[in-house]
Amino acid sequence: MPHERRARLALIGLALLAxxxxxxxxxxxxxxxxxxxxxxxxxxxxxxxxxxxxxxCSTVLFQTVxxxxxxxxxxMGFDSxxxxxxxxxxxxxxxxxxxxxxxxxDFALNVAVMIGASMALYLWLFGGEERSLHRLLLIGVVFGIxxxxxAEFVQRLLDPNEFMVLSDRLFASFSDIPPQLLGIASLLxxxxxxxxxxxxxxLDVIGLGRPVAINLxxxxxxxxxxxxxxxxxxxxxxxxxxxxxxxxxxxxxxxxHLAVGQSAHRYVxxxxxxxxxxxLVGGQMLVERVFAFGTALGLxxxxxxxxxxxxxxxxRGRR
Amino acid sequence: MSAxxxxxxxxxxVAGLAAAxxxxxxxxxxxxxxxxxxxxxxxxxxxxxxxxxxxxVLSGASMAIAGLLMQIVIRxxxxxxxxxxxxxxxxxxxxxxxxxxxxxxxxxxxxxxxxFALAGTALFLAILRRVPLRDPMxxxxxxxxxxxxxxxxxxxxxxxxxxxxxxxxxxxGDLSGVLRGRYELLWLGxxxxxxxxxxADRFTVAGLGHDVASSLGLSHRxxxxxxxxxxxxxxxxxxxxVGRIPFLGLIVPNIVSLAxxxxxxRAVPWVAVSGAGLVLACDILGRTIRAPYEIPVGTVMGLIGxxxxxxLILRGGRRAA
Numbered sequence: 001m002p003h004e005r006r007a008r009l010a011l012i013g014l015a016l017l018a019x020x021x022x023x024x025x026x027x028x029x030x031x032x033x034x035x036x037x038x039x040x041x042x043x044x045x046x047x048x049x050x051x052x053x054x055x056x057c058s059t060v061l062f063q064t065v066x067x068x069x070x071x072x073x074x075x076m077g078f079d080s081x082x083x084x085x086x087x088x089x090x091x092x093x094x095x096x097x098x099x100x101x102x103x104x105x106d107f108a109l110n111v112a113v114m115i116g117a118s119m120a121l122y123l124w125l126f127g128g129e130e131r132s133l134h135r136l137l138l139i140g141v142v143f144g145i146x147x148x149x150x151a152e153f154v155q156r157l158l159d160p161n162e163f164m165v166l167s168d169r170l171f172a173s174f175s176d177i178p179p180q181l182l183g184i185a186s187l188l189x190x191x192x193x194x195x196x197x198x199x200x201x202x203l204d205v206i207g208l209g210r211p212v213a214i215n216l217x218x219x220x221x222x223x224x225x226x227x228x229x230x231x232x233x234x235x236x237x238x239x240x241x242x243x244x245x246x247x248x249x250x251x252x253x254x255x256x257h258l259a260v261g262q263s264a265h266r267y268v269x270x271x272x273x274x275x276x277x278x279x280l281v282g283g284q285m286l287v288e289r290v291f292a293f294g295t296a297l298g299l300x301x302x303x304x305x306x307x308x309x310x311x312x313x314x315x316r317g318r319r
Numbered sequence: 320m321s322a323x324x325x326x327x328x329x330x331x332x333v334a335g336l337a338a339a340x341x342x343x344x345x346x347x348x349x350x351x352x353x354x355x356x357x358x359x360x361x362x363x364x365x366x367x368x369x370x371x372x373x374x375x376v377l378s379g380a381s382m383a384i385a386g387l388l389m390q391i392v393i394r395x396x397x398x399x400x401x402x403x404x405x406x407x408x409x410x411x412x413x414x415x416x417x418x419x420x421x422x423x424x425x426x427x428x429x430x431x432x433x434x435f436a437l438a439g440t441a442l443f444l445a446i447l448r449r450v451p452l453r454d455p456m457x458x459x460x461x462x463x464x465x466x467x468x469x470x471x472x473x474x475x476x477x478x479x480x481x482x483x484x485x486x487x488x489x490x491x492g493d494l495s496g497v498l499r500g501r502y503e504l505l506w507l508g509x510x511x512x513x514x515x516x517x518x519a520d521r522f523t524v525a526g527l528g529h530d531v532a533s534s535l536g537l538s539h540r541x542x543x544x545x546x547x548x549x550x551x552x553x554x555x556x557x558x559x560x561v562g563r564i565p566f567l568g569l570i571v572p573n574i575v576s577l578a579x580x581x582x583x584x585r586a587v588p589w590v591a592v593s594g595a596g597l598v599l600a601c602d603i604l605g606r607t608i609r610a611p612y613e614i615p616v617g618t619v620m621g622l623i624g625x626x627x628x629x630x631l632i633l634r635g636g637r638r639a640a
Binding site: 132134135137138139141142143145146149150152153156157160246291296299300302303306307309310313314317 | 397446449450454456457459460461463464465467468471472474475478479608609612614618619621622625626628629632633
């Protein structure tokens with residue numbers, strides 16, 4: 001089938017590009033002790049790859065469940081939800097309680113709360129009456145702002161000393177990926193990925209929409225809630241590693257669809273991850289080499305992603 | 320209650336809030352101290368408390384009017400300077416001035432900020448024109464995204480030139496730095512916002528749309544341009560003096576119009592008074608809830624504003640266009 005061949009070729013091309021970038025990232029301009037360079041850059045690279053994969057997968061899954069290619073967890077406020085959950089947990093236990101706690105345990109606790117909270121958010125957004133896409137998007141964007149501001153508000157209520165501890169824990173960014181979380185993050189993302197692989201064809205059916213999927217024998221509610229739990233874990237991991245990345249998922253998945261030219265998950269999912277890796281690793285190299293660290297990758301992603309999203313909305317409106 | 324009595328009650332409430340605002344804060348100012356003529360109490364009152372109270376009243380009233388004006392001219396209930404690219408573009412203009420001409424007087428910075436704000440709004444309208452399907456929900460959505468893009472671009476510049484700290488002064492509405500001599504520009508902003516009242520009937524007619532307005536003998540283009548220029552100027556003044564106060568211009572006119580309908584001339588005084596009152600209340604809350612620390616008025620307003628905006632989107636929107 002020519003479709004299949006094109007998708008396969010696209011995947012191979014993306015993989016080669018990603019591999020080349022990773023190689024360049026690890027070796028370009030390296031001087032001195034290789035042991036140090038490889039370990040140092042390897043940690044950074046692992047962080048970027050984990051985030052790219054988590055954001056891309058969570059976006060694809062979210063779009064499958066909502067049967068819509070414009071909605072993403074980032075845009076619908078799920079990232080902000082994580083920040084708020086982490087802030088509230090911290091505020092509830094206080095700095096004294098948290099300081100003694102292993103950051104990994106703290107993170108696991110956050111993930112558990114996040115799963116529950118994001119199910120509630122999903123049911124609130126999609127469970128009730130049918131809403132038009134634009135209204136849904138506006139609700140998501142404004143709710144995201146509300147959650148972020150609420151998190152900031154709660155943070156300001158904290159004692160300034162406690163706030164310092166919290167900001168150490170919470171305000172990660174691309175240039176400051178917390179190394180102690182890389183292990184548990186790899187574990188969680190690996191587990192979710194392994195869980196997904198046998199479900200790829202079932203995801204194709206779910207992507208056809210609720211009535212068709214039920215007709216074809218999918219136990220809709222159970223499946224969707226399980227997928228959402230996976231999305232929550234992925235979102236939580238990405239947010240804990242680098243903070244908010246509102247538009248990365250949208251850009252990566254849109255480009256992946258363009259590249260593979262079809263919607264089967266066994267092509268789209270890996271393609272989206274690869275595009276995410278290309279964007280993040282390439283972007284980080286751009287930041288480090290061209291801008292000499294004079295800017296932040298998060299800002300570039302936000303800038304380019306926002307423009308892409310507006311362009312997508314305008315293009316949809318014209319049809 | 321007659322309309323006049325209701326207005327009087329609202330004014331009395333705002334006056335009460337303003338008076339309360341004078342006596343809230345880290346440094347103790349007591350009525351008895353002032354009456355006895357104690358120098359320290361007078362100093363704090365004249366140099367800090369009164370300027371702050373006036374800054375709150377002026378910026379609250381003028382931002383709310385700017386929001387109302389924008390909603391009428393763009394013909395969408397859910398736009399306001401913070402979700403139409405206007406406020407962020409003003410911040411970008413101020414940043415550019417800081418980089419290019421750091422020694423320029425505040426009024427020059429404000430003028431450039433206003434020019435950028437106008438350009439940002441024009442960009443927003445240009446994007447809207449490319450979307451033939453005018454879903455009322457799409458307008459604020461695109462505006463919010465555009466604001467995000469402009470904000471990211473501004474932060475990018477600030478990061479590059481190491482002035483992120485300075486950027487915070489405009490991105491976060493904060494009145495703790497307001498002193499005598501640092502807020503007077505807001506009078507100009509309020510005066511410009513007052514212009515909107517004089518021209519209110521024109522704007523109301525322009526709000527009926529290009530065709531109706533033209534057939535009634537109004538130059539639609541010119542009135543819309545005037546309206547957006549007023550909005551840009553007011554926004555730039557507020558951003559340069561106290562920083563970003565998000566959603567104020569959105570929720571106040573919407574709540575007022577629920578009660579009063581859409582006649583702009585009737586709505587303007589109510590919008591101004593409610594805007595001033597709401598900002599005063601948010602500031603008092605921000606100053607007392609975590610005393611002696613302060614929560615910036617921009618954060619309090621952002622929280623309340625986004626919550627009310629959300630309710631407005633959820634409950635209706637049928638009358639949004």
